[in-house]
Amino acid sequence: MTERLDWAYESPVEERLIEQLVGLGFAYVPxxxxxxxxxxxxxxxxxDRLRAALQRLNPWLDENNLRKVLREVTHLEAASLMEANEQFHDKVVNYLSVQQDLGKGKKNQTxxxxxxxxxxxxxxxxxxxxxVNTPTGTIIPDIVVFVNGIPLAVIECKSPTITNPQAQAIKQLIRYWEQAERLFHYNLCVIATCNEQSQYATIGARSRHFGEWKDPYPLKIADVGESPTRQDVLVAGMFSKANLLDLLRNFVVYEPEGGRTIKKLARYQQFRATNKAIDRILSAKxxxxxxxxxxxxxxSGKSITMVYLSVKLRRIEQLENPTIIVVTDRTDLDTQISKTFLRCGFPNPQQAKTVKELRELLQAGSGRTIMTTIQKFEEYVDESGSRVLNEAHNIYALVDESHRTNYGGLAANMRAALPNACFLAFTGTPIDKEDKSTVATFGPYIDKYTIQQAVDDGATVPIFYQGRLTDMHVQGESLDKLFDRMFQEYSEDDRERIKKRYATEEAITGAPQRIRKICMDIIDHYETHIAPNGFKAQIVAINREAAVLYKEILDELNGPESVIIFSGGNDDEDRMKKYHLSKEQQKLYIERFKKPLKEDKLAFLICVDMLLTGFDAPILQAMYLDKPLKEHNLLQAIARTNRTYDGKSYGLIIDYYGVSGFLKQALSIFTDTDVQGALKPIDSELPRLQTRHRSAMRFFDYIRKDDIEACMKVLEPEDxxxxxxxxxxxxAESMDMVMPxxxxxxxxxxxxxxxxxxQYAKQRFRDPEMDISDCGEKVKQLIKEHLIAQKIEILHDPVDILSSKFKKKLDEAQSDEAKASEMEHAIKHEIRVKLQENPVYYTSLRERLEQILANYKQRRIDDKEKAEQLQKLIDELRNRSKTIEDEGFEPHEYPFYxxxxxxxWSEYENNDDIKELTRTLLAEIDNLFVIEWTQKEDVKREMRSRLKKKLRISRCDREKVEWLPGEIVKLAEVHFRK
Structure with a gap:
């Protein structure tokens, strides 16, 4: 790689990564x-490289079909970047088909x-x-990886010595795919790296979605080299030829979510677990x-891992079109996982609705994907006395939540019905006891992904606990004391008589006086700590009677809206029947609960046993626990609070029963490393608060707090x-957790x-991310009150550069430096906001601004001259409407011109001819504008077609005829939305 020495020392991160890729067999081409x-x-x-690869891989392909395939790949007809990306993924993974005669007549060929x-x-x-040139300028990614001439990965490298290199790299990648969509039509992943840190994501991701690849499987960390960096591990794990193509083929899903499509690429533990399972299947003796x-x-994504494994099992030829059975132990889980498979585009999963339907599906031949509950494996015996439904060896049963129901009769029925099947257990909490052992039942561990690993990776949030009203705890020796307090108004003889008959844990726990006191504490805690940030909560009662009591007292105290979700019995008294809900009603309440608090005020789900396992509601932050839970049941329950959600940095268990008091005993069936970090006391946040306070305040150590301009000077550099x-x-996150x-x-x-x-920095630097709106509500309210008290204007949008308010703001500047700074960032904001409206003009404006800033940095001009030159740019912006009018265009037409x-210009060199062509092209597409046309690909396709016809008979260069219509239609999407 000697040809690269000229830049090697300028970019050591780039250099190291490319050399590693070359070591993996990639060819470096400048x-x-x-x-x-x-x-x-x-x-x-x-x-040319794609053409050569197509000929090499498909030597039978004739020239006509070769051109056709090339065009299908290079000209994707899609309404959005994500749609184009999904289209290409389908073409490359499921192969294209063309008609060609290979000697046996014209047939479809792959x-x-x-x-x-x-x-x-x-x-x-x-x-x-x-x-890569775009209408808005040129992007220059640090590294691009091509396979057969197709750009599959874009990598941005930053020096580890600059401030916050990862954030800067991620920001740049997002800008790249927003500006140069075509480069990312084919993209598998993007990488942000500074050697010491390295993260990957897919298009459409935001900063929080970028994650590390921590395991170079099938290699070990030691195989990567001596003291490998995180970048080294990521490259070894994701970019070996086999792994890269495996990821592309088997580990990408496009999942509809909230009205848009999310592209998901496997995390390292999902890739590792899937491939370890495949290796075990193929190598077993x-x-x-x-x-x-x-x-x-x-x-941590267990259901998606099951999708990935199913995809890969289906593709392995030697498994001979296997039957895949996904087994759960509850109807709601069965429906949930069926929907996951469907949303991820898995072909034709069939949900067995009845015992009979399951038996029919199992006996119907191979190649099916069947979703069922274990309860449908009722005991079966045919006419000959056999219990076998299918004795094929290529049946793979993926058993979800395998720790719960796979040790008794139902599991025995399943195994008898499928005697030669392979059983793979997926669980978040395996049991390891002599009478019930997940490992003994299913076989040795294939892979482990622990609680602490998931938190460290950002796959889940940490869970904190707090024991509240400790005098109310029902635990051990405290039971007698609690009984005496609850029944203190009775005589000693009566208390002894009651104690002998009724002093069980359930009776004491469900005592109305105790529950009333807890309800008052729950309302206070929820309204102070949880509701301000828009989160919701569960209340877990010891039995159904206590659950009803919680509901009644919460309503009596005008607490937040709540609902009880439990199984009703036919013999229940009227007081209980009042809260019976059908399954459909329960589903409706659960859907309401999952909605944001500002949309739906249902804040509490009160439950006993239901919704403690398999229930997934990311908005749930707090669990008010008043029930004894042990072993895997405890881990299952508290994990309801660990899902990630916007603004949620932790889950919280509020313990009224005393569970946290015997936490160590409850978790003793697991090894220490497996459950490390399962629950942390909330007081453990205080040392971190102190550290984070110091980190934030150090920027202004030698500056007076009342000198806001000095503070702005500190924050002037973007890094x-x-x-x-x-x-x-x-x-702010730690403060929001600890307050009040x-x-x-x-x-x-x-x-x-x-x-x-x-707030000042947001207004000065027009930085949309520097806003208190992303803080927790308690922090936000405290800061707002302070700003209002100091009469500081809280602007949701920056002052418009063209308004009289902006001139007033400049007049208030205390120095030429402050004035120039205000103007500089106002112009930058104007360019950022308006760039899509007129790429040509605002790109030109950006270049002129950069020249002024370069002259200032090189001390060719001082603060006053900088302000004067910036003022000229602002004056030009203010006079634009007059310029447009003089040219004879409407404001919305001028960007097209x-x-x-x-x-x-090189083809025409006559302004009037260009104006005429502009009006001709606009007229051509004007009649096609209909309501929501930007969402209709057929309309946009017709627009591009008509524009191409007009451009072909103009003097337009042939190459431009291919791409210019697309740019005109993109511009139309900005200016002519209906």
């Missing part, structure tokens, strides 16, 4: 060489774009500084040895501002000060 292969820098596919069976038959290329246990912590913002958010506990009082004034600085003028 971008300057690839540019010679491209017709222009707008092209993102290396078409075309491989990438050979997944033999990775070495593909071409793997890595390049750096690969320029006996059918029995194929099975085993996958321990995946609750909330420092990013670092401060991260520190502030972490400090008195332990937070020493930090309140500093929080107000930092909130004020952040500037785009066409920029691209076709």
């Amino acid at each position: 971008a300057s060489e690839l540019d010679k292969e491209r017709e222009s820098q707008r092209e993102v596919i290396l078409e 075309v491989k774009i990438i050979d997944f069976d033999d990775p070495t038959s593909n071409e793997f290329v890595v390049t750096n500084q690969f320029r 006996t059918p029995r040895e194929r099975g085993g246990v996958v321990w995946a912590t609750q909330g 420092v501002r990013n670092e401060f913002d991260v520190a502030f958010k972490k400090f 506990n008195p332990a937070a009082i020493p930090y309140r004034e500093d929080l107000k000060f930092l909130g004020k600085v952040r 500037q785009l066409i003028k920029q691209e076709m």
